[in-house]
Amino acid sequence: MRISVEDLSVTLAGRTVLSGVHLLAAEGEIAGLVGPNGSGKSTLLRTVYRHLSPSAGRVLLAGRDLRSLTPAQRARHIAALPQERGDDFEFTVREIVAMGRAPYQRAFAGEDAADRAIVAAALDEVGLAGHGERRFGALSGGERQRVLLARAFAQQPNVLVLDEPTNHLDVRHQVELLALLRARRRTTLISLHDLNAAASLCDRLHVLHEGAVVASGPPREVLTPALLAAVFGVRAAVVPHPLTGDPLIAFDHHTPVAADPRD
Template sequence: MRIHVEDLHVAYAGRTVVAGAQLVAAEGEITGLVGPNGSGKSTLLRTVYRHLRPTAGRVLLAGTDLRELAPARAARHIAALPQERGSDFELTVREVVAMGRTPYKRAFAGEDAGDRETVARALADAGMADQAGRRFTALSGGERQRVLLARAFAQQPDVLVLDEPTNHLDVRHQVELLALLRAARRTALVALHDLNAAASVCDRLHVLCAGTVVASGTPREVLTPALLAEVFGVRAAVVDHPLTGDPLIAFDHRTPAGAEPGAEVRA
């Protein structure tokens, strides 16, 4: 299913955080949101998975305003992996993943054979089938991320919404998680800080700055030295990755944008 964010405005605590954002997450593609801290990425995603209500504009799922859907029905279509993730689940890995079946169950209804098969497949897809009996709290950060992604898979959504899914993960776990996302072949809307990861995994990117989408397109179209200087305030060259051919951003970690190379930077 396709997500269309249409002239979205979001404000809270008396401050406008997203102002007139327009973007599309096409069916079956991974669509990335990138931008500096405070640009509105997380706020926009929270509106997509209905944690926040827009002050104006709307989010459409296959042409239907999400606010017209009952919560349980919306949860069958959209699964979220937010930044704020509970780490105190006193549950087993399998029990956490089985929570993804909640939108399909009536109150106090138990698991059926279909639920058990779906949970087993989600655990296998996330590479956590052999950890099903472990306590969630005993897992490493990378393992927890995989379990929470498996919970989202068990929800069988049409759309995955992920907010900084690689945050705090080491390089290996970042690569593994992004590979899982790629292999899922679902419509995905994902916010990423790592621009090189975004260039590698995303089909399209939307760049946010001060709550507004300022650029949209493929990673190669969007991640130009001029945009990186203007939006992120960094000097960078964009080259081809020697292993994958994806755009690879080489940052100048010595000189801010606008300064002459070799100039002394004073604190």
């Protein structure tokens, strides 16, 4: 299913955080959100998975306004991996992943054989088969991220919404997690700080700056030296990656550039 945002604005505590945002993640496409800190990426994602309500505009799932769906219906279609993880440290890995089946279960019914099979398949997909009885709190950061991704997979959504899923991961675990997303090819809206990771992973990028989308399109069209200077305040060259051919951003770490989105 495709997910689109139309003329979205969000006001928090009297301050406009997002204004007139339009963006798209087509069916089966990985669409990335990039932008400086404070540009509105997390607010936008929270609005997409209905943790926040917009002051104007709408979010559409396959052309249907998300406000017309019940919370359970939304949860069957959209799985979110927010930055704020909650306090799940006393649960086992299997218990965490099984939470993804909640939207499909009747009240007090508990899980059935089909739920257990889906949970086991999700754990296997992220490379954690046989780890179901380990305590979540005893895992490494990379393992926790894979568990949370397995929970999202167990939810069997049409759309994944991921807010900085590689944050605090070492390079190996970043590569493993992004490879999982590539292999899954589910409609995905993801925010990333690492522009090179975004260029490698995403089919489409949306660049946010000061609450507005200032550029959208394929990574090699969006990530230009002029945009990097104007939005991120950095001097950089964009060249083909020697191993993959993806756009590779080589930053000049000696010469800062004053950011000005009007440039």
